[in-house]
Amino acid sequence: MRRIRVIGIGPGDPDQVTLEAIAAMHSVAYFVVAEKADDDQLLAARQALLARHVPDAKVIAVRDPERDRADPADYQGAVTDWHEARAEAYERVILDHPGDVGFLVWGDPAFYDSTIRIVERILARGQVEAEWDVIPGISSLQLLAARHRIVLHEIGQPILVTTGRKLREAVDAGADNILVMLSARLDLDGLEDWQIWWGANLGTEHEALVAGRIGDVLGELNESRDAVKLAAGWVMDAYLLRR
Numbered sequence: 001m002r003r004i005r006v007i008g009i010g011p012g013d014p015d016q017v018t019l020e021a022i023a024a025m026h027s028v029a030y031f032v033v034a035e036k037a038d039d040d041q042l043l044a045a046r047q048a049l050l051a052r053h054v055p056d057a058k059v060i061a062v063r064d065p066e067r068d069r070a071d072p073a074d075y076q077g078a079v080t081d082w083h084e085a086r087a088e089a090y091e092r093v094i095l096d097h098p099g100d101v102g103f104l105v106w107g108d109p110a111f112y113d114s115t116i117r118i119v120e121r122i123l124a125r126g127q128v129e130a131e132w133d134v135i136p137g138i139s140s141l142q143l144l145a146a147r148h149r150i151v152l153h154e155i156g157q158p159i160l161v162t163t164g165r166k167l168r169e170a171v172d173a174g175a176d177n178i179l180v181m182l183s184a185r186l187d188l189d190g191l192e193d194w195q196i197w198w199g200a201n202l203g204t205e206h207e208a209l210v211a212g213r214i215g216d217v218l219g220e221l222n223e224s225r226d227a228v229k230l231a232a233g234w235v236m237d238a239y240l241l242r243r
Contacts, residue, residue, distance in 0.1 A: 002130045003028075003100040004122075006115050008108045008137020012045060013203035014052040016138045022053050024135045029099025030058040032090055041233040045204070046104050060097065062089050075165075083114055087121035094128050106236070108139040112163060112181050140202045140238045141179055147209055148197040152240060153177055167241075176243040183237060186221060188214050191241065198239035200225055206232040214241075 007024045010016035025031075031050065035043050043061060050057040065085035094101055103115050110116075122128050141161070145152050153159040160175040164183030171178070171191070188196070192215030200208045208224045210217050229235040 002098070004094075004119055004128075004130045004132035005100065005102045005135065006109050006119060006132065007102050007104055007135045008139075009046075009049060009104050009106065010138040011107050011140040011143050011203035012049075012201065014049050016143070016203055017049065017053060018135070018137065021135050021137060025050070025054045025057070025102060025104075027100060028102035030060055030097060031102045031104055032060050032062060032093050033104060034064040034086070035061040036064045039233075042106075049104075060093055062093055065089060079114075083118055083121060086114070087118050087125065090118065091122050091125060091128055094122070094130075105137065106140075108137045109134050110136070111139050111141065111161070140181070140199070140236070143202045144179075144197065144199045144238050144240065147199055147202065147207075148211055148240075150197055150240070152179065154242075178241045179238065180241065181238050183239075186218075186225060188218060188221075192218070195242045196221070196239055198224075198237060200228045200235050200237035201232055202238070204232065 005024050005028055007021050008018075009021060010018075031046075033043055033046055047059060050059065065082060103119070105113050105115050107113070116134060119132055123130065123132070141152065154177060157177060159177045159179060160170050161179045161181070162170050164180055164185070164187065167178065167180055167183075167187060188194075192213070194214050195212070196214050196217065197211045198209065198221055200206075206228050208228050210221050210224055225235055225237065
């Protein structure tokens with residue numbers, strides 16, 4: 001029986017790929033990778049990482065289905081439909097190509113990534129028979145803490161991990177220590193007295209870091225974010241907020 005391997009590859013630095021992940025990459029016949037545009041910089045980054053660790057890797061790029069963003073109120077439904085479309089597209093590739101298959105996941109597959117859910121959908125459709133496993137990776141949250149030389153929580157205190165879309169909900173609920181991922185933009189109005197430790201494109205050549213009281217560093221944050229996006233063609237940031 002073939003095997004599907006969901007492999008965490010870290011935030012982007014080839015040196016931060018674990019030995020277990022490298023072994024898993026060598027164990028598969030090919031990789032299925034989403035292609036979001038004709039000049040997809042994230043696809044190119046995955047290919048560069050593979051060139052370092054698996055020079056003869058076979059990569060099958062699958063054009064990523066469009067996600068319906070017309071109704072923001074139906075976010076859950078839109079994401080569910082998008083996952084189903086992805087599962088169908090990946091299923092066709094797996095059925096057409098024999099052998100074990102790898103999916104490369106930025107950071108760790110457990111943090112705000114859809115690959116595990118999509119593999120579950122592929123198998124639930126009943127056409128692909130396979131065993132599957134998940135290889136953990138270094139997350140951008142771990143690298144954020146390392147770069148800023150901080151502990152992500154206060155002594156004996158909890159920490160909340162959420163998305164930019166849910167940040168206001170977390171603040172209003174009284175959370176004091178918040179890790180934020182997947183921010184389409186920085187929405188920090190009203191948080192001027194909070195502290196921030198921010199990082200963008202962590203582990204890549206375009207990495208940027210900013211830290212301080214938000215009211216003092218907001219201009220630098222926005223300029224740094226724009227500069228990273230211009231230089232790299234994409235921006236993925238994560239940050240810690242502390243009341």
